[in-house]
Amino acid sequence: MGILERLNGGRWGVHPHDDHKRPAADTPLRVMPLPAKLCVPLLQHVGAPAKPVVAVGDSVLRGQLIAAAQGAVSAPVHAPSSGVVTAIGPVTAPHPSGLPFDAITITLDGEDRALEAAGVDDPLALEPAEVTRRIADAGIVGLGGATFPSAPKAQLGRKLEVQTLVINGGECEPYLSSDDSVMRHRADDVIDGVRILMHAVGARTALVGIEDNKPEAIAAMREAARAFAAIRICPVPARYPMGSDRQLVEVLTGKQVPAGARTASIGVLVNNVSTCAAIHRALRHGEALYRRIVTVNGGAVAAPGNVLAPVGVLVEDLLAFVGLKEAPARLVMGGPMMGLALPHAQVPTVKACGGVLALTAAEIARPAPSACIRCGSCVKACPMGLQPLEIAARVRAGDYDGAASLQLDDCLACGCCAYVCPSNLPLVQSFQHAKGTLWARAQQKKRNALTRELADARRERLERDARERAEAAAKRKAARAAQQASAAAPGGQEMPS
Amino acid sequence: MNMLASSALPSVAASPHAGQLGSVSHVMLKVMLALAPATACGFWYFGWPAFNLWLVTVLAALAGEALCLRLMAKPVVPTLLDGSALLTGWLLAVSLPPWAPWWLGVIGGLFATVIGKQVFGGIGCNLFNPAMVARVALLVSFPVVMTGWVAPIGLTGAQAPGWLESLQLTFGGSVPDAYTSASLLGQAKTELSRGVSLLQTFANGLPVSWSGMRPGSLGETAVLLIAAGGIAMMLMGLITWHIPVSMLLAIAIPAAIGHAVNPARYLDAGAHVLSGGAMLGAFFIATDYVTSPSSRGGQLVFGAGCGLLTWVIRTYGGYPEGVAFAVLLMNALTPVIDRAIKPRVYGRNWRGQPIAPRKEN
Numbered sequence: 001m002g003i004l005e006r007l008n009g010g011r012w013g014v015h016p017h018d019d020h021k022r023p024a025a026d027t028p029l030r031v032m033p034l035p036a037k038l039c040v041p042l043l044q045h046v047g048a049p050a051k052p053v054v055a056v057g058d059s060v061l062r063g064q065l066i067a068a069a070q071g072a073v074s075a076p077v078h079a080p081s082s083g084v085v086t087a088i089g090p091v092t093a094p095h096p097s098g099l100p101f102d103a104i105t106i107t108l109d110g111e112d113r114a115l116e117a118a119g120v121d122d123p124l125a126l127e128p129a130e131v132t133r134r135i136a137d138a139g140i141v142g143l144g145g146a147t148f149p150s151a152p153k154a155q156l157g158r159k160l161e162v163q164t165l166v167i168n169g170g171e172c173e174p175y176l177s178s179d180d181s182v183m184r185h186r187a188d189d190v191i192d193g194v195r196i197l198m199h200a201v202g203a204r205t206a207l208v209g210i211e212d213n214k215p216e217a218i219a220a221m222r223e224a225a226r227a228f229a230a231i232r233i234c235p236v237p238a239r240y241p242m243g244s245d246r247q248l249v250e251v252l253t254g255k256q257v258p259a260g261a262r263t264a265s266i267g268v269l270v271n272n273v274s275t276c277a278a279i280h281r282a283l284r285h286g287e288a289l290y291r292r293i294v295t296v297n298g299g300a301v302a303a304p305g306n307v308l309a310p311v312g313v314l315v316e317d318l319l320a321f322v323g324l325k326e327a328p329a330r331l332v333m334g335g336p337m338m339g340l341a342l343p344h345a346q347v348p349t350v351k352a353c354g355g356v357l358a359l360t361a362a363e364i365a366r367p368a369p370s371a372c373i374r375c376g377s378c379v380k381a382c383p384m385g386l387q388p389l390e391i392a393a394r395v396r397a398g399d400y401d402g403a404a405s406l407q408l409d410d411c412l413a414c415g416c417c418a419y420v421c422p423s424n425l426p427l428v429q430s431f432q433h434a435k436g437t438l439w440a441r442a443q444q445k446k447r448n449a450l451t452r453e454l455a456d457a458r459r460e461r462l463e464r465d466a467r468e469r470a471e472a473a474a475k476r477k478a479a480r481a482a483q484q485a486s487a488a489a490p491g492g493q494e495m496p497s
Numbered sequence: 498m499n500m501l502a503s504s505a506l507p508s509v510a511a512s513p514h515a516g517q518l519g520s521v522s523h524v525m526l527k528v529m530l531a532l533a534p535a536t537a538c539g540f541w542y543f544g545w546p547a548f549n550l551w552l553v554t555v556l557a558a559l560a561g562e563a564l565c566l567r568l569m570a571k572p573v574v575p576t577l578l579d580g581s582a583l584l585t586g587w588l589l590a591v592s593l594p595p596w597a598p599w600w601l602g603v604i605g606g607l608f609a610t611v612i613g614k615q616v617f618g619g620i621g622c623n624l625f626n627p628a629m630v631a632r633v634a635l636l637v638s639f640p641v642v643m644t645g646w647v648a649p650i651g652l653t654g655a656q657a658p659g660w661l662e663s664l665q666l667t668f669g670g671s672v673p674d675a676y677t678s679a680s681l682l683g684q685a686k687t688e689l690s691r692g693v694s695l696l697q698t699f700a701n702g703l704p705v706s707w708s709g710m711r712p713g714s715l716g717e718t719a720v721l722l723i724a725a726g727g728i729a730m731m732l733m734g735l736i737t738w739h740i741p742v743s744m745l746l747a748i749a750i751p752a753a754i755g756h757a758v759n760p761a762r763y764l765d766a767g768a769h770v771l772s773g774g775a776m777l778g779a780f781f782i783a784t785d786y787v788t789s790p791s792s793r794g795g796q797l798v799f800g801a802g803c804g805l806l807t808w809v810i811r812t813y814g815g816y817p818e819g820v821a822f823a824v825l826l827m828n829a830l831t832p833v834i835d836r837a838i839k840p841r842v843y844g845r846n847w848r849g850q851p852i853a854p855r856k857e858n
Binding site: 338340 | 500501509510511512513514515516517518519520521523524579581619620621622731732734735737738786787789791792793835839840841842843844845849851852853854855
């Protein structure tokens with residue numbers, strides 16, 4: 001940061017002085033030996049959970065479909081190794097709540113027998129729709145953390161005639177280096193995946209944004225992209241949250257994404273480098289997404305580094321593989337800025353899990369919160385241009401609508417504000433709480449409106465029924481009267497009342 | 498795997514799981530470091546009585562804070578250690594006449610933390626700058642003592658009072674006439690009110706001083722050291738240029754215009770910026786976090802308001818100096834400024850509506 005920029009209060013984001021990425025990022029990639037069992041979750045993506053297509057007792061092979069996509073936005077799930085399905089049901093989800101979600105438990109036989117897979121020699125000769133279908137069949141979702149299924153995303157890009165792909169190699173979270181590892185060791189796969197994705201979307205250019213704290217990855221990717229003029233490798237400053245799609249798009253294209261809209265609305269589609277590598281494997285080798293590189297890091301880990309691990313491996317097994325040198329004070333899935341604290345270690349990983357951290361008490365120690373001194377550090381740090389201190393003051397006062405009027409909805413929960421706060425206020429927590437409350441209120445409002453609608457409809461129906469009955473009765477009465485009148489008429493006699 | 502016994506893990510923890518490990522006391526300590534050179538220079542120029550006054554004022558501010566915390570059954574020592582009461586007392590002390598008697602510092606220090614800060618709810622809750630609240634209260638209550646300036650005769654000079662003598666000056670009686678002197682702003686106001694033009698009053702040149710060798714408040718005269726401290730705070734990332742620069746410009750520009758139009762009536766920009774508490778106010782008083790706006794745009798408006806009001810009060814008001822009043826008036830406007838001027842949110846226009854998608858390929 002230059003002096004002038006410093007006098008001006010710096011730009012958005014934070015510069016973690018020690019990003020803890022090394023030495024883990026520099027250690028050779030290790031392949032995790034197969035554990036005794038895997039719990040493969042059915043919901044590892046945005047959208048509807050996959051539907052099991054195997055039953056307890058079935059034998060499965062590596063790469064075999066075990067749960068099929070349901071609906072337009074969904075993704076199938078494949079067996080990461082061979083074995084027998086021993087349970088289909090709830091396991092603890094990787095979420096601080098410790099709530100369960102459904103998973104298929106496979107007891108592995110250790111033989112790792114694979115389903116015969118067939119790739120295509122030239123994916124670029126396929127129809128774009130066929131490429132998208134294969135991406136969908138491989139169960140590929142956004143591996144940067146957003147977990148949006150990649151096939152519908154590509155379809156959306158094609159429909160909106162997106163011309164620019166932004167490939168996210170930012171990996172701005174401290175401690176994590178799984179994308180770095182993919183770029184260093186599989187740069188050709190990534191670039192091939194980018195070309196396949198460009199073909200599927202119909203994009204003309206691809207901008208690969210890589211933070212400048214990863215010189216090895218930048219060099220490897222430049223080498224791999226040398227032959228392709230349409231793919232540009234763009235080093236970007238290492239500044240968290242550079243890997244957030246909105247921030248990366250602005251830095252690379254100079255354009256901001258309108259609030260509440262997707263990047264596709266400005267003609268840009270963002271995909272992670274690991275996603276591109278998975279697309280390459282799916283198209284060229286017919287390999288579904290059932291394993292990935294996971295960074296296992298943190299002060300409590302004996303041998304931190306990047307591990308190629310099957311999806312659905314329990315955190316417990318992963319940590320046993322790398323070893324622990326002390327009891328962790330906190331387990332986190334994801335990075336330290338936005339990752340989720342795990343309730344315990346019997347939790348499976350998911351496709352988008354780029355890192356598992358075992359942090360020591362010293363690493364997570366924060367002084368007790370004190371009063372806000374309105375120093376404005378959070379305002380300077382917020383990558384969205386929000387005023388966290390003002391929002392927090394309203395949340396504290398229970399004024400959730402006031403918080404919403406300060407665009408709380410635009411908050412990324414990136415944690416920059418809480419990271420820099422000298423008073424150590426739990427700002428993100430308070431914003432998440434307010435968002436939850438506002439969401440619950442909106443749901444209640446919807447429910448109330450629906451209830452009112454139903455009640456009104458019922459009253460109307462009852463009224464209509466009553467009216468119709470009365471009308472029918474009147475008609476019957478009139479008919480009867482007319483009949484009687486016509487019966488009585490010839491005699492001209494008075495009816496006895 | 499007994500290392501992973503779930504009982505060792507907290508049940509719920511929110512992200513982020515990392516932090517800068519800063520604290521309020523770190524912030525206050527850095528501000529005090531930035532303020533220390535100018536204060537030390539004040540001691541050097543005005544001698545032992547200035548140090549005595551600084552000490553009693555700071556102690557009184559701490560005592561006021563401790564008393565309130567005690568009465569409210571809040572933790573006393575941890576709160577005192579955040580350094581904010583010490584800084585408040587310090588800022589008040591450097592804005593007082595250097596040879597003021599002990600009771601002025603005591604009343605001011607207590608007023609600053611008790612009425613200026615704790616009554617509003619303590620740190621972070623006060624609407625007005627506590628040091629300036631106390632300074633203005635003292636000024637309207639004890640106008641004579643608060644404008645009793647002395648010439649900078651030094652800490653060790655021949656005329657300078659020794660340490661024992663200084664105790665007598667601070668805790669004993671009044672300042673001997675031999676030491677008293679007038680400030681530039683005070684002289685200008687007095688002479689103008691008698692109908693004497695500025696050209697006549699300052700026929701021998703304006704008594705402005707870059708070195709700070711001039712009569713004035715304890716820590717406001719060493720303008721270069723104050724500016725250096727301010728720039729140090731900017732480099733440490735504590736403050737930005739917005740408030741100091743806009744405030745100084747808003748004093749200097751109207752002053753320059755007025756002086757160009759009628760030099761007999763209006764002091765020039767240099768005299769305004771180098772006199773009184775303009776520098777101290779711009780770098781250390783108006784930049785108080787709690788009582789200034791949080792957005793950069795708001796800070797520009799706030800600083801400009803402080804500067805303009807200072808010039809207006811000095812030029813047309815009843816008091817020769819206006820920094821404290823100007824800052825307090827703008828403090829009152831801070832919530833309004835914060836409401837009106839917000840940073841532009843990403844993907845939205847200044848009115849908060851989503852921007853139109855701009856597609857260009």
